[in-house]
Amino acid sequence: MAIIRPRLTDYHGLYVAQHQVDFAIPFLEEDIPLYLDPFMLWRSPSQQDQMFHTGLVNAFNHLGTLAKAGRDNEAVEALIAASECDEVGLGSSAKRQGKRIGQAKAEEIISLFKRIPAYHQNGFRHFEEIQFFVEGISKDRISDIACSFLKSVLIDFTMDQCDQLGIPRSQCDVSDVYNYRENKFESLRGASLPINPVDGTPIILVPKRWLRFGPWINYEDYFEKYCPQDEISHTPEELTRVKVLNYNRDHYGVVESYIAAKERNAADCANDPLFSQLPIVSAKRKLATIKKLPTGKIGQADIQYEDAIGQLLPSLLYPHLDFAQEQARTDSGVSIRDLIFYNTRAQPFLDEIFNDYGSRQITMEMKNVAAIEREHIDQVNRYLANELGRFGVIITRNPLKRAEMTRTIDLWSGQRKAVIALTDVDIEQMVEIFDSKQRDPLDVITKKYVEFRRLCP
CATH class of the missing domain: 3.40.91 (Restriction Endonuclease)
Structure with a gap:
């Protein structure tokens, strides 16, 4: 029986409301208009979430380790693999399918580990900072990279939620699952996950508590409240995003101050529900x-x-x-x-x-x-x-x-x-x-x- 905007639970005859479950109920034919915000794991009171964030950042920083060892091609290849995670269905796509970043964009991101001394020496504390230096990195890309590095965690979460609700699971193969022991992406054979009846692809669920409409650390907020615009251009109409990004690369202290301010105000960072009632x-x-x-x-x-x-x-x-x-x-x-x-x-x-x-x-x-x-x-x-x-x-x-x-x-x-x-x-x-x-x-x-x-x- 066809319905409007079918969801996974509706297809399987599970009539539960969104507020009753711990994950964002996925649509079968389009993305959920929310994004995984890595900062939600960092600021979580749960030690497990904090551990997941540490693993996520360590995995991203390993790309810098590869680059500094002269293995740039491996780092670029891994970043391209991480740049899209269709199984979670987060974002704004009408078909639950996204597009990975290209070779040049991946190389530009990896170059930050060599270009900016703080990242060369210590790596990232919040990899969302890449949006302050590289054009074209938005909330959907931050979310997909995070989901890709956390995919094995999300698979375990999905299996647990399916068992609790009675959502059927099937054997399937999942590509680009990060192996933390080997520090590389691998295909997972014989995973047990719910399958999208529309196209036969696996579905991975994401905890609601990690989701926001946009990352807590974001370019628009930085530009409006912290960016020294007058120093970059005395003519407002000539202040382009590219000029700001170039300035940031040579003045990392400005970005560092912004990150410190966002960490101090972490208590104000909360997840966003799929639907909010009118007051x-x-x-x-x-x-x-x-x-x-x-x-x-x-x-x-x-x-x-x-x-x-x-x-x-x-x-x-x-x-x-x-x-x-x-x-x-x-x-x-x-x-x-x-x-x-x-x-x-x-x-x-x-x-x-x-x-x-x-x-x-x-x-x-x-x-x-x-x-x-x-x-x-x-x-x-x-x-x-x-x-x-x-x-x-x-x-x-x-x-x-x-x-x-x-x-x-x-x-x-x-x-x-x-x-x-x-x-x-x-x-x-x-x-x-x-x-x-x-x-x-x-x-x-x-x-x-x-x-x-x-x-x-």
Whole structure:
């Protein structure tokens, strides 16, 4: 059964919410928009994480040892192998596939061990510093290098998590796994990992506690707060990134001071969740915006309504419903926007609509109209096919009229499809519950469904 943005857990029939597991649930067809930040291991109170960071940095610094011994080609080859880690599926790729760095870029990075005295003598304390000297090194590259050197650790973590949740594992080969005894990358034969059903490749899970939207040590932060811009160029418009990188190579003390400051403020460094709820104040503002909007399309009121609902509902329904995506579709020439949620089956109501309607995902269609008409009900009816199950929600401004309510009851009687409507009043009640924290906003949807079923024969 096809679903929108399928995840590993959904494919195997495991209906768990993201907040319930210790890893970022991977998508099967695209990357997770997060990155492994090595600094999270360094600042962790866990001695095990600190040990992993030490191993990671030692492995990277071994590249410098090779270079200083005249074995530059080996160092470059190892760095190229480490520069991409498709198995973890982190980043912004739409196909879970990345591209390794080239020979010239790898040589430029390895040259830092010879060019900068501090690295020549002592190596790196945080290898993320390479982004201050080499053009084209961004957060995805830092993350991939870290994942590559930690791949054996991540494989063990993946096996443990799969066993805890019951995710099937299969025998497979994994390329470029770092051997800490031999200090080189090797292929691991007969690994036992979950397999991506889309392309047959192995999947490696990553702990949530190591993930951020960007590294704690990053070029943008350095440039804004620490870089002596006036010393590099007295003309702001001529201050290019290349000039900054060249300056850094000859003035390592500036970078060293920045790193020391980031270490002092390590307590402020926290992992980033895949989804963050709106604060209560923002939720109330979104509600106020919705209530002021006229119905219809004048002044793009329909787009403003959809945008506000699209930002509000995922926060109100979290964590019981993980947000999948906002999706646009066309029905008989009419553009329609939906909100798609993963059904985690975390509550009896969610379990009921899964069992009764086959809803692995829940679709909510947004309609900024004064009154829902029969054609709107028919649009939802056509959309509630086997792929998404037979339960749908219309988010609109006012209650259904008698004729349209009768139409939804007839759909249930004839096809066992359930269509309920959430109005401005319902959304306001959900925000009030969200504010009070006494109950769950999902209770409002549950209540609407119970009322609907009472009307059905």
